Amino acid sequence: MAKEDKKRYWLWGELDAASNEILKKIQLSINEKLGGPTFDLHLTLSGPFYDINQDRLNQIEAFSITNKQLLIKPSSYQAKDLFFQSLFLEIEKSVELSDLKNTLDNQLGLDSELFYPHISLFYGLKDQATKQSVINQLLNIPKSLILDKISIVEIGEGVESWRVLYQYPLMKDLYALNTIGRPI
Secondary structure (H helix, E strand, O other): OOHHHOOEEEEEEEEOHHHHHHHHHHHHHHHHHHOOOOOOOOEEEEEEEOOOOHHHHHHHHHHHHOOEOEEEOEEEEEEOOOHHHOEEEEEOOOHHHHHHHHHHHHHHOOOOOOOOOEEEEEOOOOOHHHHHHHHHHOOOOOOOEEEEEEEEEEEOOOHHHOEEEEEEEOEOOOOOOOOOOOEO
């Protein structure tokens, strides 16, 4: 079976409730003006990979209980002429975030490709002037956000088919006991 015919999985970094709430308000205001699809806010960390086995799940689980939540810093709103990077919040490419991505790539046996950290706020094809007009009306960029979990997501053809299969919380304090992520 060709890779194109198989299920595809990606690792997402997801935000804590407070960070997600802030960005969800911004996303809703953008969608009111541009009419894009709704989707879970996330920072894509790694993928695609084409199989989930118990060894892979155990590796990601072990990673999550030995790594702390990560403070990430948004730098600017950006827009491109790409459907999945149409309007987004660019995230500072810190050493910690790059290390997190590279470690996960190594665990998955993937080559670490060019990493452009961002959190999409709108998917769609609109002209740059329209998107810039929306950006000019947006709330101030949050000073920081907290990446507090890693999720395994099954990606299908349409945004509406995307499914979070597993979530693994990153540790708030490495000395705390953890309740491990399980299928949701």
